[in-house]
Amino acid sequence: MSWNDRIDEQKRLRMVKGEKKHGPLDLERDPRNFIEEGIEELIDALNYLEIAMLQGKLPFCHWFLMDRDIRFSIVRLEKRE
Numbered sequence: 001m002s003w004n005d006r007i008d009e010q011k012r013l014r015m016v017k018g019e020k021k022h023g024p025l026d027l028e029r030d031p032r033n034f035i036e037e038g039i040e041e042l043i044d045a046l047n048y049l050e051i052a053m054l055q056g057k058l059p060f061c062h063w064f065l066m067d068r069d070i071r072f073s074i075v076r077l078e079k080r081e
Helices: 003-022 033-055 060-081
Strands: none
Touching: 033 060
């Protein structure tokens, strides 16, 4: 199984978990701003990864590159709104 397949499976499992918590996704009626929610989740990821780096569980060079890429993604998402 490729890393893309593994990530897609993790995404699917997270969707199942979300539907159990929030009910089935209804794109026509759901009032949430999913771009804004995605940005919030990416900011959470920045915090989690920085803490992991500070704990010595993530090498600085890996954290730095991920932090940069996530920040770039946030900026690109914000420009779409």
